[in-house]
Amino acid sequence: MRKVTAGLFHSVxxxxxxxxxxxxxxxxxxxxxxxTGVQDRVDTVLMGRTGWSEWxxxxxxxxxxxxxxxxxxxxxxxxxxxxxxxxxxxNWSNSSLIEGDLVDFVRQLKSxxxxxxAAMGGISLVRQLLFAGLMDELSLITHPVVAGEGRHLxxxxxxxxxxxxxRCDVTPKGNVVQVYRKKVD
Numbered sequence: 165m166r167k168v169t170a171g172l173f174h175s176v177x178x179x180x181x182x183x184x185x186x187x188x189x190x191x192x193x194x195x196x197x198x199x200t201g202v203q204d205r206v207d208t209v210l211m212g213r214t215g216w217s218e219w220x221x222x223x224x225x226x227x228x229x230x231x232x233x234x235x236x237x238x239x240x241x242x243x244x245x246x247x248x249x250x251x252x253x254x255n256w257s258n259s260s261l262i263e264g265d266l267v268d269f270v271r272q273l274k275s276x277x278x279x280x281x282a283a284m285g286g287i288s289l290v291r292q293l294l295f296a297g298l299m300d301e302l303s304l305i306t307h308p309v310v311a312g313e314g315r316h317l318x319x320x321x322x323x324x325x326x327x328x329x330x331r332c333d334v335t336p337k338g339n340v341v342q343v344y345r346k347k348v349d
Contacts, residue, residue: 166274168210170283170290171202171303172317180287181315183307190307194335203235207279210262210270210293213245215285220256236284242269244289267296274298287315294346295323301345302327308338 173183211219219236226233241259244266253259262269270293273281283290283299293299304317326347333341 166208166276166278166281167300168270168274168281168283168293168298169202169206169301169303170293170299171199171305172287172290174304174306174317175309175311175314176306177310177312178316178318179311179314180317185314186309186311187307190309190337190339192335192337192339194333195305195337195339195341198333198335198341200231202280202282203231205280206235206282207239208273208281209236209239209241210281210283210286210289211241211243212286212289213243213248215289216241216243216245216248216256216259219285220259224256242273244286244292266292267298270296270298287317291317291322295325297346299346301330301343303341303343306340306342 172180173187174180175183175186179186223233223236228234228237237257239258241256242262243253243259244262248261250261253261266289270281283293290299290302294302327344328347329342330345331341331343335341
């Protein structure tokens with residue numbers, strides 16, 4: 165069974181929205197190496213509408229000597245959206261619209277042969293997969309900054325969900341990379 169993972173950049177005060185506004189001075193070589201390791205394991209990406217739309221406007225035009233540009237432009241991207249159309253997918257190579265129920269689609273995708281499946285560019289997508297029990301690993305990359313405003317991953321009223329810390333690393337610039345999986349009783 166394939167593994168579904170997600171990694172979100174996170175501020176100390178819990179903001180995950182628009183990390184480019186607060187993470188720019190936190191990257192270091194160790195964090196870059198960790199993220200490159202993720203790319204090496206992933207052969208399929210799941211994206212939400214907002215993240216896909218933002219990234220589709222940037223990454224296809226980005227300099228192709230950037231490792232992440234090569235990765236994200238080449239990898240198959242499955243997009244969860246009720247407003248985008250299949251025709252919109254032509255704006256970014258290797259993109260396809262998820263037809264039908266997201267949870268059913270991901271369950272089927274997990275049962276097929278292949279590498280890791282990464283949820284990228286979608287707070288709502290990550291939340292839906294986590295609460296549906298389909299997220300095998302959730303990485304929170306906490307940058308040493310208080311963002312002050314923005315959307316959080318978890319909201320009041322969310323169901324109680326027990327997580328187990330399986331790995332924790334601290335980079336030279338103070339980024340804390342925490343990897344969790346759903347706790348099994």
